[in-house]
Amino acid sequence: MDPLALDEALARHPGPLLVAATAGTTDAGLIDPLPDIAARCSAHGARLHIDAAYGGGLLFSDRHRPRLTGLDAAHTITLDLHKLGWQPAAAGLLAVRDTADLGALHQRADYLNADDDTEAGLPDLLGRSLRTTRRPDILKIAVTLKTLGRTGLGALVDEVCARAQDFAALVAADPAFELYDTPTLSTVLFRPTGATDEAVAGTRRRLLTEGRAVLGRARPDGRLWLKATLLNPHTRPDDLAPPPAPYNKP
Numbered sequence: 001m002d003p004l005a006l007d008e009a010l011a012r013h014p015g016p017l018l019v020a021a022t023a024g025t026t027d028a029g030l031i032d033p034l035p036d037i038a039a040r041c042s043a044h045g046a047r048l049h050i051d052a053a054y055g056g057g058l059l060f061s062d063r064h065r066p067r068l069t070g071l072d073a074a075h076t077i078t079l080d081l082h083k084l085g086w087q088p089a090a091a092g093l094l095a096v097r098d099t100a101d102l103g104a105l106h107q108r109a110d111y112l113n114a115d116d117d118t119e120a121g122l123p124d125l126l127g128r129s130l131r132t133t134r135r136p137d138i139l140k141i142a143v144t145l146k147t148l149g150r151t152g153l154g155a156l157v158d159e160v161c162a163r164a165q166d167f168a169a170l171v172a173a174d175p176a177f178e179l180y181d182t183p184t185l186s187t188v189l190f191r192p193t194g195a196t197d198e199a200v201a202g203t204r205r206r207l208l209t210e211g212r213a214v215l216g217r218a219r220p221d222g223r224l225w226l227k228a229t230l231l232n233p234h235t236r237p238d239d240l241a242p243p244p245a246p247y248n249k250p
Helices: 003-012 034-044 055-060 099-106 115-119 138-173 197-209
Strands: 018-022 047-052 076-080 092-096 177-179 187-192 216-218 225-229
Touching: 003 034, 018 034, 034 047, 055 076, 055 138, 092 099, 138 177, 138 187, 187 197, 197 216, 197 225
Parallel strands: 018 047, 047 076
Antiparallel strands: 076 092, 177 187, 187 225, 216 225
16 A cells, blocks of 8 residues: 555545555565554544454564554454464454444344343353354464463464575576565465466466465466465475476476
């Protein structure tokens, strides 16, 4: 997000506005200039939501936490701990500065929170989550934090971010591949040099069906790129290098 363009847009549209910034885009892991965006929102009286679903895990790391400077200025923040938190896919969180923003949880539905049931001691399901039948994934988050603590989780974050840098260096050094950019988080975008989009898509499917690699796909510049998201902290640099001949099949 361009802070200057944001400032101009906020000036053209006075009134209650919500700005949604991103700390860790899905395709490339990019982080918006959060302090500048927060300053513009404050100056214009706009609310700020930050989607930190991917990048929020950097908070665990002493090394990488400064990349999220400005996160504390948000009114609401989205966190998805199944990425840099190693939790189940449904373990998402919404953090709010003002508890009044959780007012939606106070909706009334007689079949969920009837007064006489509440008075009799039965749990008020709607008051706990809008998704009343979701699994109790918060228990897994609590156990992980109790076991590893912020320091332990931070070490895992440091490992996968380092492996992304290692993999990006390998790609950049190989003329057979093109690197999109230096990774910000643990995602590396790359593609075979000179390949068509159809060839890139076919390579991805072939690697998947042969059981050799599970790669995502992205179009950050209109071209199709292979997306490697490194999330296994036990991966070592040698695991990323191509195998020696004759096992290195084309």
